[in-house]
Amino acid sequence: MHLISDSSGETLLHILSSLKKAYRDMSCIEHLHTMVHTTTQLDLAMLQIEQNPGIVLHTLGDARLRKRLEAACRDIGLPCVGVLDEAFGALAAYLNQPPAARITPGASLDDAYFTRMQALDFAMLHDDGQNPGSLHKADVILIGVSRTSKTPTSIYLANRGLKTANIPYITGHPLPPEVFALHRPMIVGLIASPLLVAEHRRKRLDMDKTHMADVYTSKRHISAEINELKELCARRGWPLIDVTRRSIEETAAIIINLINEREDSRRR
Amino acid sequence: MHLISDSSGETLLHILSSLKKAYRDMSCIEHLHTMVHTTTQLDLAMLQIEQNPGIVLHTLGDARLRKRLEAACRDIGLPCVGVLDEAFGALAAYLNQPPAARITPGASLDDAYFTRMQALDFAMLHDDGQNPGSLHKADVILIGVSRTSKTPTSIYLANRGLKTANIPYITGHPLPPEVFALHRPMIVGLIASPLLVAEHRRKRLDMDKTHMADVYTSKRHISAEINELKELCARRGWPLIDVTRRSIEETAAIIINLINEREDSRRR
Incomplete structure (x- = not known):
């Protein structure tokens, strides 16, 4: 199982923990790829995925990186799920407004x-x-x-x-x-x-x-x-x-x- | 925005934080409904949703509760997203095995x-x-x-x-x-x-x-x-x-x- 995030991978780790509770007998090796911001970093992750094929879950916000990942997974026949997509889609439709580019969030002093x-x-x-x-x-x-x-x-x-x-x-x-x-x-x-x-x-x-x-x-x-x-x-x-x-x-x-x-x- | 979880709502809080980063100007009131295990608890949450309509995100595992929630949201025209569904669907297809009923996880002494x-x-x-x-x-x-x-x-x-x-x-x-x-x-x-x-x-x-x-x-x-x-x-x-x-x-x-x-x- 590969978890790809442009941030710390928190959301993916929580989702993985839910999956593991429902599939207790599943022995899965977790590959966590965090802070993936560039195509070079993504290609490095793809190399590791090809070597150890498995389900890919991601929270990439950048449209270019997402498309590249989805295409690569399709090529080698691996399932690839953008776990935030549905929530973002629903919110965009509800607000009738596309999300801002999801770039690396900074520590906000709020x-x-x-x-x-x-x-x-x-x-x-x-x-x-x-x-x-x-x-x-x-x-x-x-x-x-x-x-x-x-x-x-x-x-x-x-x-x-x-x-x-x-x-x-x-x-x-x-x-x-x-x-x-x-x-x-x-x-x-x-x-x-x-x-x-x-x-x-x-x-x-x-x-x-x-x-x-x-x-x-x-x-x-x-x-x-x-x-x-x-x-x-x-x-x-x-x-x-x-x-x-x-x-x-x-x-x-x-x-x-x-x-x-x-x-x-x-x-x- | 309503977050409904049969557990602590951790995953939903992380997803909400991603949504907020992409919609910085959005002022949303968060209603977190945690530990929702019974139809009574769900109906109580639905009452609050009807009083303060908004997007519903959930991580309910129980099929009966999910259906009840989805039907109720459809009736009042609110978007309702099961944020774990796609990941669970992909894993079930990959393993060719449905998930075990996702009941309340106990503290495991592992x-x-x-x-x-x-x-x-x-x-x-x-x-x-x-x-x-x-x-x-x-x-x-x-x-x-x-x-x-x-x-x-x-x-x-x-x-x-x-x-x-x-x-x-x-x-x-x-x-x-x-x-x-x-x-x-x-x-x-x-x-x-x-x-x-x-x-x-x-x-x-x-x-x-x-x-x-x-x-x-x-x-x-x-x-x-x-x-x-x-x-x-x-x-x-x-x-x-x-x-x-x-x-x-x-x-x-x-x-x-x-x-x-x-x-x-x-x-x-």
């Missing part, structure tokens, strides 16, 4: 960009319970037992512009008292099945080659910890998400929906 | 997942010059003058499974000596136009409402700092990327290409 940068800085400074004194500035605070994807979920939400902090929930270690006085941030508890948490924790210990108490990976201890957090969330009215069967993106989508719902109900 | 988690932990621990003692474990080390997107680029690369550290380059503050003894990590310098850096730094100061020396935002000082880093990179043979007109994703794509090229040439 507000969304700064919001994202600020949110990422915030997430870095508030990872793993750091700097509790500025938790009131957060949009979201994740409270989770160890190995429930707090850090990657925080980063994902920060990438979406939300200032996110995460705080570990550990039996015997009280949460920072600041947490209980907060009104603005959306506070969410994260749990997972004890089995999954235990597996994550064992993997982590293997990787770090450190020796921590058995209690960290004991399923009984983990269950007790999760139950404590469940009770705390119920008592405080904080939503709780079980991340066992969810990807980071799905957990984040649920949290964003929760925030939107709260904002909607406040506006009413 | 190696790629653990690699990503580990890389994110690494990036958090090695942000902004922290923990120089374990830099030898990095895949990538970014050395950049302040406000050249070191942190978000590190996080992006970590999300792609690369253990990434970032170290600020500041005139008068020597780099940690460990850096000069490293062979394995790909070390990359990040610079930007002094104008852009100065603007970023001023924005940062505004935001933090702190008072730092004027030198931090002085274009002359920034130029000197950038030139120092340029010379250092030239001397050590470290590649240098000017991020002035690049998005995080593009900078990351260049770095990933550099790593792949080095690996290719080592294999030869």
Whole structure:
């Protein structure tokens, strides 16, 4: 499978991940050709495609490059899909206006960009319970037992512009008292099945080659910890998400929906 | 514009961002409907679409939901595009096999997942010059003058499974000596136009409402700092990327290409 992009290939990687979920048994070798802007770069990619034939997915905006790629694929009998074409076609028809030439986008200094940068800085400074004194500035605070994807979920939400902090929930270690006085941030508890948490924790210990108490990976201890957090969330009215069967993106989508719902109900 | 996804809507957000780059003047209100799995959820989204008509882009996998959505859009005369359809169609034809029902994907505990988690932990621990003692474990080390997107680029690369550290380059503050003894990590310098850096730094100061020396935002000082880093990179043979007109994703794509090229040439 060949993915050809004039940019970073993000969209194609997401589409590939959808394809792989539907074709779990497919063993495919991915060739990612990014930053393809010139015919020379495209011809180089075509050489590799001829050597390793397979489906070609692309997001090329430049009409000349597209035609060249499509013709070359037709010549050697390979399927070639411009994955953005239909969306662009629909929008052009709807607006009755052709798209501007899609050239390399520059980093734009717009507000969304700064919001994202600020949110990422915030997430870095508030990872793993750091700097509790500025938790009131957060949009979201994740409270989770160890190995429930707090850090990657925080980063994902920060990438979406939300200032996110995460705080570990550990039996015997009280949460920072600041947490209980907060009104603005959306506070969410994260749990997972004890089995999954235990597996994550064992993997982590293997990787770090450190020796921590058995209690960290004991399923009984983990269950007790999760139950404590469940009770705390119920008592405080904080939503709780079980991340066992969810990807980071799905957990984040649920949290964003929760925030939107709260904002909607406040506006009413 | 309505984006309907049975998952987190990632793919649709990326496609929307491409559309916006080509239609810069378009002012569109985005309605993101995520985690749409049931006809009830879909009907709720359709209600909102009827109230705010616009183009509908979706990534629904479930055939029943797709048909229901397409029929409803046809009834009220709105364009409706299944953005994954062409790619799925091409793959099904190529493999001569229909896709498995695309149901909600669960978090899979595969190696790629653990690699990503580990890389994110690494990036958090090695942000902004922290923990120089374990830099030898990095895949990538970014050395950049302040406000050249070191942190978000590190996080992006970590999300792609690369253990990434970032170290600020500041005139008068020597780099940690460990850096000069490293062979394995790909070390990359990040610079930007002094104008852009100065603007970023001023924005940062505004935001933090702190008072730092004027030198931090002085274009002359920034130029000197950038030139120092340029010379250092030239001397050590470290590649240098000017991020002035690049998005995080593009900078990351260049770095990933550099790593792949080095690996290719080592294999030869």
